[in-house]
Amino acid sequence: LGHILDANGEKMSKAKGNVVDPWVIINKYGADALRWYFFTSSPPGNVRRFDEKTVLEVTRRFFLTLWNVYSFFVTYANIDRFTPGTQGTQPEPAELDRWIISELNQLIVDVDSALERYDPTEAGRKIESFVDELSNWYVRRSRRRFWKSENDADKISAYNTLYQCLVTLSK
Numbered sequence: 001l002g003h004i005l006d007a008n009g010e011k012m013s014k015a016k017g018n019v020v021d022p023w024v025i026i027n028k029y030g031a032d033a034l035r036w037y038f039f040t041s042s043p044p045g046n047v048r049r050f051d052e053k054t055v056l057e058v059t060r061r062f063f064l065t066l067w068n069v070y071s072f073f074v075t076y077a078n079i080d081r082f083t084p085g086t087q088g089t090q091p092e093p094a095e096l097d098r099w100i101i102s103e104l105n106q107l108i109v110d111v112d113s114a115l116e117r118y119d120p121t122e123a124g125r126k127i128e129s130f131v132d133e134l135s136n137w138y139v140r141r142s143r144r145r146f147w148k149s150e151n152d153a154d155k156i157s158a159y160n161t162l163y164q165c166l167v168t169l170s171k
Contacts, residue, residue, distance in 0.1 A: 020050060043119065044121070065135045080159070145158040
């Protein structure tokens with residue numbers, strides 16, 4: 001197994017007094033943030049430099065971005081009383097919807113491939129990249145579609161697409 005190094009590059013050891021209490025990190029950032037940090041910081045078995053700032057960065061860059069996308073969806077879906085699968089005939093997806101669904105399908109292939117090779121680091125990094133695209137490309141460019149007062153086919157397509165992305169990411 002690889003070693004965990006402190007921020008100064010020294011091997012962590014109780015005797016040296018440079019061990020980080022995991023409960024302090026878990027209580028501050030959550031177990032998921034710490035877990036995700038270990039998945040994506042370096043491949044299993046490699047030496048890792050542990051730095052609390054990096055766990056904070058994972059929280060900010062990945063978890064809060066994902067939370068903001070989810071929160072955006074829930075806020076507007078509740079306002080419009082959107083319920084997945086109840087709109088009858090599905091509208092023709094917009095070009096932006098087709099693009100993000102294509103990216104989502106590629107993500108599934110890439111993550112499955114990485115996990116089959118026992119490479120959770122690569123799988124996690126692919127998921128992080130997709131969440132960034134979902135937030136910074138899809139949601140930002142679709143905001144006006146969600147903000148419309150009428151529930152037209154374009155708005156329903158945007159809701160269905162974002163819902164599909166969020167559910168697939170959860171899986």
